[in-house]
Amino acid sequence: SAYSGNLNFVLPSSHGTNGHFLKTDGSGNLSFAEAGGGDLVLLSRVQASGTASEVAFDNVFSTTYTRYLLSIGQCSVDTDTADIRIQWTDNSGSRYTGGHYTGAGKRRDAGNGTDYNQSYIGSASVVIAGDNNNSPNTPAMFHGFIYNNTISDTTDRCILMGNRVYHSSARHDPMFGFFGASFSQAASVYGFDVFANTGNLEDYDIAIYGLKNS
Numbered sequence: 001s002a003y004s005g006n007l008n009f010v011l012p013s014s015h016g017t018n019g020h021f022l023k024t025d026g027s028g029n030l031s032f033a034e035a036g037g038g039d040l041v042l043l044s045r046v047q048a049s050g051t052a053s054e055v056a057f058d059n060v061f062s063t064t065y066t067r068y069l070l071s072i073g074q075c076s077v078d079t080d081t082a083d084i085r086i087q088w089t090d091n092s093g094s095r096y097t098g099g100h101y102t103g104a105g106k107r108r109d110a111g112n113g114t115d116y117n118q119s120y121i122g123s124a125s126v127v128i129a130g131d132n133n134n135s136p137n138t139p140a141m142f143h144g145f146i147y148n149n150t151i152s153d154t155t156d157r158c159i160l161m162g163n164r165v166y167h168s169s170a171r172h173d174p175m176f177g178f179f180g181a182s183f184s185q186a187a188s189v190y191g192f193d194v195f196a197n198t199g200n201l202e203d204y205d206i207a208i209y210g211l212k213n214s
């Protein structure tokens with residue numbers, strides 16, 4: 001029917017979150033909501049040129065999502081033969097250390113066709129890319145999925161699976177590989193740190209996305 005008279009709307013009691021919009025329940029009550037447009041929601045992205053001892057993603061995990069996409073568009077190291085690694089963190093940003101990380105994977109050297117197997121049990125971190133070349137022109141790239149339900153259930157496990165492309169320190173031919181890793185400690189994982197096992201990270205672009213559950 002045609003509109004007649006005045007309309008009354010009840011505004012939310014807070015300012016909302018950056019990027020959210022106002023929606024109505026059809027009865028005049030307004031609330032802030034996340035904008036649509038896809039199943040992936042950017043939670044945090046860090047881009048920088050130069051060096052850093054670590055890149056911290058504190059409290060990016062929540063009960064809103066159980067699946068996440070980690071995208072490392074590029075990441076170099078400033079020390080030859082350094083590994084790029086990840087450790088999970090608690091709700092205060094402190095790293096989970098100790099021998100709770102288990103992983104396995106394979107990579108191939110495009111220059112000589114050699115395959116390298118990787119496996120570790122009871123490690124102190126997840127190795128994203130090992131034995132990197134320290135040239136800024138040979139960055140590592142990684143894309144992988146994270147399953148994390150540990151905030152709701154500490155008996156569950158945080159799992160990371162993905163693929164990687166990087167350059168070894170011994171040669172300038174790229175290496176391609178895949179791997180999976182799990183975290184065996186009964187603890188809630190709220191975030192993670194990306195770091196080099198020796199030296200610093202350099203010229204990086206790292207992002208984490210949440211994948212909508214429904």
